[in-house]
Amino acid sequence: MLPLPRFLASALQATLRAAVVLLLPLVLWGQSAAAITAPELRSQRSLQDLQPDMHGRNLQQQEFLKANLEGFDLSESDLRGAVFNTANLQGANLRGADLEDAVAFASRFDNANLSDAVLRNAMLMNSKFAGAEIAGADFTDAVLDLPQQKELCSRASGTNARTGVATRDSLNCR
Incomplete structure (x- = not known):
């Protein structure tokens, strides 16, 4: 498997961090918060x-x-x-x-x-x-x-x- 170019790797990391920040409250609050x-x-x-x-x-x-x-x-x-x-x-x-x-x-x-x-x-x-x-x-x-x-x-x-x-x-x- 080829390594990702540096700019692509950092963009992917930023996207994952944003997803965690957005989804973590829903996980912590349970399904009722999503409703x-x-x-x-x-x-x-x-x-x-x-x-x-x-x-x-x-x-x-x-x-x-x-x-x-x-x-x-x-x-x-x-x-x-x-x-x-x-x-x-x-x-x-x-x-x-x-x-x-x-x-x-x-x-x-x-x-x-x-x-x-x-x-x-x-x-x-x-x-x-x-x-x-x-x-x-x-x-x-x-x-x-x-x-x-x-x-x-x-x-x-x-x-x-x-x-x-x-x-x-x-x-x-x-």
């Missing part, structure tokens, strides 16, 4: 500061991935651009909250109070709203599953105090 993504780690850090009463707080662009916010008071909070993927917001108070451009994929809003909330341009695919209070909520250009949109239309009422848009109109109810 946590960078956004989930950021979300865990932001969840450390959460309290059941978050009324009126500025929570713009926060990540609440897999967060249990059941029964939390987020009323009148600024949640523009926040991410709630697979979050539990059942029974949460989001009255008057600004959720414009929020992302809530596969999240639960069952029995939540969304009255007078602004959900413009929100991505709400696979999310559930059973029993949620939506009087005066503005869903303009929000993306919802068709069955959820129809279910929300069956109980939509009121006009949003901030935007002046009727809930039925914002949901494109027929």
Whole structure:
């Protein structure tokens, strides 16, 4: 076997060192560390500061991935651009909250109070709203599953105090 040229050998050694530095924490932490993504780690850090009463707080662009916010008071909070993927917001108070451009994929809003909330341009695919209070909520250009949109239309009422848009109109109810 021929010896490797010096520059190639040193490049190979540097690559191996980098691989060890990157993989060693995973080996030490076990497989559970490999299952946590960078956004989930950021979300865990932001969840450390959460309290059941978050009324009126500025929570713009926060990540609440897999967060249990059941029964939390987020009323009148600024949640523009926040991410709630697979979050539990059942029974949460989001009255008057600004959720414009929020992302809530596969999240639960069952029995939540969304009255007078602004959900413009929100991505709400696979999310559930059973029993949620939506009087005066503005869903303009929000993306919802068709069955959820129809279910929300069956109980939509009121006009949003901030935007002046009727809930039925914002949901494109027929």
